[in-house]
Structure formats: C-alpha cells, structure tokens
Amino acid sequence: MKNKTYGADLILNRQIEGFHQFIFDENPHLSFVSESFLGMTGYKEDELLDEKKDLYSLLIQPADSDIYSSLIKDVLKCEKAKGCYHLIKKDGNSVFVKDTLSLLKDENGKIIISSYLTDITEFDNINKEINEGNRYLEALSEVFDKIFEFNTKSNTVKCLYSNNSSMFKHFENIPMPLDEALEKWIVNSVDKDDAESVRNFFFDFSLNKFFEPDSKPPQITYKALSSDNELRQYGGIFIRVNEDIGYFCCRRIHEPEEMSDLKNENTHLKEKMKDLVLKFSDGLAAFEVTPEEYMKPLYATENVCEFFGYTKEEWLPLTKKYTPWKTFVQKSEATNEEFLDFLKNGEAEFTYFDYKSEKEKKIRAVCTQKDMHAKSPRYVVLYSVDDNESEKQNTTESKDVSIRTFGYFDVFVGDKPIAFRNKKSKELLALLVDRRGGFVTGEEAIAFLWEDEPASTLTLSRYRKVALRLKNTLEEYGVSDILETVNGKRRIAVEKVRCDLYDYLSGKKEYSQSFKGSYLTNYSWSENTLGELLNS
Numbered sequence: 001m002k003n004k005t006y007g008a009d010l011i012l013n014r015q016i017e018g019f020h021q022f023i024f025d026e027n028p029h030l031s032f033v034s035e036s037f038l039g040m041t042g043y044k045e046d047e048l049l050d051e052k053k054d055l056y057s058l059l060i061q062p063a064d065s066d067i068y069s070s071l072i073k074d075v076l077k078c079e080k081a082k083g084c085y086h087l088i089k090k091d092g093n094s095v096f097v098k099d100t101l102s103l104l105k106d107e108n109g110k111i112i113i114s115s116y117l118t119d120i121t122e123f124d125n126i127n128k129e130i131n132e133g134n135r136y137l138e139a140l141s142e143v144f145d146k147i148f149e150f151n152t153k154s155n156t157v158k159c160l161y162s163n164n165s166s167m168f169k170h171f172e173n174i175p176m177p178l179d180e181a182l183e184k185w186i187v188n189s190v191d192k193d194d195a196e197s198v199r200n201f202f203f204d205f206s207l208n209k210f211f212e213p214d215s216k217p218p219q220i221t222y223k224a225l226s227s228d229n230e231l232r233q234y235g236g237i238f239i240r241v242n243e244d245i246g247y248f249c250c251r252r253i254h255e256p257e258e259m260s261d262l263k264n265e266n267t268h269l270k271e272k273m274k275d276l277v278l279k280f281s282d283g284l285a286a287f288e289v290t291p292e293e294y295m296k297p298l299y300a301t302e303n304v305c306e307f308f309g310y311t312k313e314e315w316l317p318l319t320k321k322y323t324p325w326k327t328f329v330q331k332s333e334a335t336n337e338e339f340l341d342f343l344k345n346g347e348a349e350f351t352y353f354d355y356k357s358e359k360e361k362k363i364r365a366v367c368t369q370k371d372m373h374a375k376s377p378r379y380v381v382l383y384s385v386d387d388n389e390s391e392k393q394n395t396t397e398s399k400d401v402s403i404r405t406f407g408y409f410d411v412f413v414g415d416k417p418i419a420f421r422n423k424k425s426k427e428l429l430a431l432l433v434d435r436r437g438g439f440v441t442g443e444e445a446i447a448f449l450w451e452d453e454p455a456s457t458l459t460l461s462r463y464r465k466v467a468l469r470l471k472n473t474l475e476e477y478g479v480s481d482i483l484e485t486v487n488g489k490r491r492i493a494v495e496k497v498r499c500d501l502y503d504y505l506s507g508k509k510e511y512s513q514s515f516k517g518s519y520l521t522n523y524s525w526s527e528n529t530l531g532e533l534l535n536s
Contacts, residue, residue, distance in 0.1 A: 018097065018117025020056075024076070025110060028054045040097075040119060042090035061086035061094055071101060075113060079103040084120065096121045136298035137161060139288065139379040140239075144249040150178070150205060153244040157181045160247070178206060191223035191231055198222050205246065210238050226252065287380040289367065293343065294322035295329075295380075308332045309461045331461050343367065401479050403433055403499040407518050413477045424449055425470035430520055432483070432492040433499060434529055439489040448525045504533075 018040050021032040029051050038045060041059060048055050060068050064085035074081035081101045086094045097117040104112050137160055140147055147161040156175040182202050190198050201220045204210060210218045219237045226232040236250035288296045297319050309331025310318070318328070329339050332350075342348035346367045367380045402412045409430045411418045420426035431448050432440060442463050443455040449466065453459050467490065474480040482496045494502060501519075503511040515533055520526035 017119070019115070020117075021112055021114050022054075022056060023110060024072075024113050027052060028057075030056050031112070037117065040089075040095060040117060041087060047090075059087045061088055071099060072113075075101040075103050076111075087117075094121075095119055096123075139298055140247070140249055142379050143251070145251040146249070148248045148250075149241075150202075150238075150246050150248055151175070151244055152206060152246075155179075155206070178202075189224045191225075194222040194224075202248075205238060205248075210240075210246070221253070289325070289343070289378040289380060290322060293325050295325045296322045309457075311457075331458070335465075399477075399479050401482055401497045403497055403501075405430075405433060405499060405501045405520055406504075406515055408521050409433075409523070413479055416477075418473065418477055420473055422466065422469045422473075424466040425473060427523060428466055428470050428490075429483075429492075430523060431525075432490060433501070434520065434526065435491065436502065436505075437491055437494040439486065439491045441489050445490075451525070 018037045019032075019034040020030060020037045022028060022030045030048050033045055033048050038048075041048075057065075057068070067083055067085045071081045071083045071085075074083075079102065082099065084096065084098050086096050088094055096119070098120050099115055099117055101113055101115045104114065106112055137147065141161045141163070144161070145163045146159065148157055149160050150157050154175065155178045157178050158175045159172045162172050182199070198220065201218070204218075217237050217239055219235065221233065221235045223231050224234050233253040234250050235253050236248055239247045239249060241247055288298055290296075297315070308315075308329065325339060325343070326336055329336065332339075338348065338350065342365055348365050350363050350365065365380055367378055400414055404410045404412070409426070411429065420429075427449055428445060431445060442460055445467075446453070446455045446459045446463055449463065450459055471480060471483065474483060482493050484491050484493050500511075500514055504515050517534065519530040519533055
C-alpha cells in the first residue's frame with residue numbers, strides 16, 4: 001500500500017520524531033510511517049502498512065494496552081491527547097515513548113489520527129532506578145528500625161528511614177557532614193562505655209576499610225538511648241550499595257521476655273529477619289514478590305546470585321523486570337516444590353555449593369506474610385548460614401553401609417534400603433561406587449548422567465542439584481560421611497562402606513563366586529566395568 005499523509009499541513013512534519021498516521025475506521029490501520037518512526041521501532045515500512053490489520057496495536061507492550069486505549073478514547077472525544085507507554089521494538093527490547101495525538105478528517109469524513117512519539121526511555125530508566133531503590137529501602141525497613149546512608153565521596157550521612165523516631169526524624173533525608181553527624185549521634189545517644197568502639201567502627205568505614213574486595217558486611221552491637229529515653233541494646237550492619245555509598249542499618253535487640261509479647265505474626269517475622277541479619281552476613285539479598293507471585297530482585301551479593309544459578313551479568317537484567325517465580329528459580333539449587341512451600345510458609349532453608357569457598361553452604365530465606373486481601377507486595381530477605389553451624393549439623397554417627405552392584409544397584413543402611421527420591425542422585429552414587437574411590441569432577445559426571453548433553457552452565461547447575469539431593473538423602477539416613485567433596489570433585493569413601501564389587505575384587509576366596517555375570521543393570525555406562533569383570 002502507498003505510504004502517504006493526510007492533510008497538506010502535515011507534509012512538512014515528516015521529520016518530526018516518531019511521526020506516523022493511522023486511519024480509524026472499521027479496520028483501524030497505519031497509513032503513514034516516517035523514517036524516524038521506523039528507526040525508533042526497528043521495522044521496515046512494508047512490515048507495518050497493511051489495510052486489513054491493526055499492526056500498531058501489536059507494538060504496544062501488553063501491560064500498557066489500557067493506557068493506549070484510554071488515549072484513543074480521549075483523542076476521539078477531544079481531538080487531542082497525550083500520554084506515555086512502552087513499545088516493543090522488532091529486536092524484542094522496549095522503548096518508552098511520549099505520544100502526542102491529534103484528530104482530523106479527510107474529504108470523505110474518514111477519521112485520521114496523527115501521532116508523533118518522543119523517546120523518553122532514559123527518563124523512564126532513571127525513574128525505574130529511583131523506584132527500585134525505594135523498593136529496596138522498603139524491604140530493608142521491614143527488617144531494620146533505622147537506615148542511614150553514608151557517602152564517602154561527599155563525606156556525608158543522612159537518615160533514610162527512622163521508623164518515626166523523634167531523635168532522627170527532624171533530619172531525615174537531609175545530608176549532614178559525616179564527622180558532625182556521628183559526633184552528635186555518639187554524644188547524644190550512645191552509652192559512654194560503647195562510644196569509643198562505635199566511633200572507631202564508623203571511622204573505619206570512612207576510610208573505606210569495610211568495602212574491600214570479598215569483605216563481609218561489618219556488624220556491631222552497642223547500647224544507646226531509645227526514643228523513650230531508656231538505655232537499650234542495638235545491633236547494626238553495613239551494607240554496600242556501590243563504591244562510594246553504604247547503608248548502615250540498625251535495630252533494637254529485644255530481650256526474651258519482650259519477644260514473647262510480639263503477638264502479631266508479621267511483627268514476629270520481622271524480628272526473626274532482624275536476628276538473621278546479625279547472625280548470617282556472608283550473603284545478603286532482598287526481593288519483591290507481587291501478589292501474583294512475580295519476583296524482582298532488589299539487591300543481592302555475588303554468592304546469592306550463584307545460588308540462583310546466575311552470573312553477575314545475567315543477574316542485572318532480572319533487576320529491571322518482574323519474572324514469574326517458577327522461571328526465576330528454575331536454575332537455582334532448590335526445587336519448585338521447595339520454593340512453593342517457602343512462599344506458603346514464609347521461612348525456609350536451602351543448601352547450595354559455593355564455588356568461591358569450594359564448600360557446601362546453607363542459605364536461609366524469610367518472607368513477609370501475605371496480607372488478607374493479597375494486594376500488597378511481599379519482601380524476601382536471604383542470608384547465608386554460618387559454616388560452623390552447617391558443620392555441626394552434618395556430623396554423623398558411624399553406621400554400617402552396604403552396597404549392591406551385582407544386578408541392580410541398591411544401598412542399605414543396616415538392613416534398611418535407602419529410598420532415593422531422585423533417580424539421578426542414585427545414579428551419581430552408583431557412578432562414584434564404580435570409580436572405586438577415585439574423584440569424579442562435575443564435567444565427568446555430566447558425561448555419564450546426561451550422555452547426549454555437553455557440559456554447560458545449564459548441565460552444571462543441574463548436576464549441582466543432583467549432588468545436593470544425594471547429600472541430603474544420605475544425611476537423612478545419617479551416612480553423609482561416605483561421600484567426600486574436595487574442590488567440587490566427589491568420591492566414595494571406600495573404607496566406610498561394604499560393597500560386593502570391592503569384596504570380589506579383593507581376591508579373597510569367600511567372595512570369588514559372588515559375581516554372577518550382571519553388574520549395575522540399571523545403567524548403560526556400566527558396560528566397561530562389566531567387560532573387565534567378565535574377562536577377569
């Protein structure tokens with residue numbers, strides 16, 4: 001179809017940014033698209049001009065379709081309208097535009113709507129960053145009583161959130177010189193016995209000592225005057241925001257008898273979250289969960305990103321949008337069922353392998369409860385559990401473990417067979433047994449467990465889940481010590497198990513007739529060892 005404008009006065013406006021026209025009749029359709037409009041959307045002219053289809057409406061981001069419909073109603077009623085919405089470009093990215101529409105009629109009375117678009121994506125991104133920062137602060141305010149922003153570049157501090165404290169409310173969101181603010185705070189509120197340690201704590205921050213590479217969020221406890229002028233115990237933690245800015249978040253530490261009076265469920269949950277902050281500082285994250293259970297990360301340390309199966313580069317786009325929770329957690333080292341239970345119950349603990357420390361760790365998650373009408377967002381806070389606690393929980397008593405490889409593979413603790421809930425975790429254990437105490441890397445295990453798939457980020461993540469499920473199963477039966485993990489490689493501790501294969505290969509006479517010609521019948525990759533046994 002011919003690309004033409006309607007109205008002689010519009011001929012000169014072809015160079016207006018994003019200029020286009022469409023005919024509004026029983027089949028609304030674009031009738032003119034300018035070069036700048038094509039450049040803005042990434043489409044060619046013949047891809048947009050069709051008298052039988054309303055192709056422009058297909059460019060509107062679905063979430064903004066109501067906004068655009070209102071604009072059309074307004075221009076039909078008032079002959080002019082303005083509004084902002086998102087367009088989906090041909091490459092799948094979006095552009096945020098300000099649309100100015102006007103209505104005219106041709107010589108036959110047909111309605112023509114002229115429109116020009118201004119690209120305001122940059123302003124939209126700025127607003128999103130502000131909104132994301134606000135949501136992150138809102139999540140932190142669910143955990144802490146007060147939040148202060150420390151800026152080493154400008155050498156200032158300001159109170160971002162004071163929970164209506166009369167002591168700090170009057171200078172909330174007002175930057176103050178760092179030395180002056182700290183001295184006033186220390187002199188006026190902190191107990192004299194703790195004043196020196198608190199002063200040194202913040203002095204270290206001003207020298208950027210806390211934000212060195214791989215440093216953990218620093219913490220401090222102290223006594224200070226509360227809003228009711230009573231001396232109370234407080235705890236605080238520094239959270240790094242960027243190279244120059246850190247948030248000092250503090251909260252009152254309630255005595256046990258006070259905690260028993262916290263009857264409100266959400267209030268009690270907040271207290272749990274506050275306690276976790278001071279206890280588990282190796283990983284930190286905050287998420288917003290919509291009533292429809294879409295997730296959006298507001299903040300996360302690197303090892304929390306790894307727990308969810310993402311690199312730092314993959315993580316950044318997730319902070320710009322809402323993602324269905326099933327999609328968000330599909331690469332993590334926990335099952336969908338575990339996350340669904342977590343969203344229902346509000347609290348959970350997950351296990352993951354931390355490649356940075358080359359250790360298996362635990363991470364705890366706490367989520368504020370849904371409100372009665374499920375209209376408000378919920379917030380999730382994640383923390384790594386202390387390694388020592390994990391080590392204490394993983395200690396096991398010595399138990400008799402016997403393994404059967406001749407025929408079908410099975411493992412017994414005493415006389416009780418282990419009921420593996422995951423086939424691949426059972427197969428991984430069979431592979432380790434087949435290696436007879438040798439270490440197996442993740443890449444090697446993948447070559448056997450997923451024979452048709454190469455080692456990749458996806459298969460490595462899948463393998464880690466399998467390994468963790470195997471570890472969890474063995475822990476349930478109190479025999480996790482039969483596996484040894486070093487630098488991500490795993491082996492069976494042959495000295496801690498009895499195995500018909502090992503007995504047969506020992507050459508002892510009493511085991512010489514135990515092999516009857518079948519070995520690990522469950523698994524095709526066992527044929528090499530079977531061949532060795534048949535030829536021995």
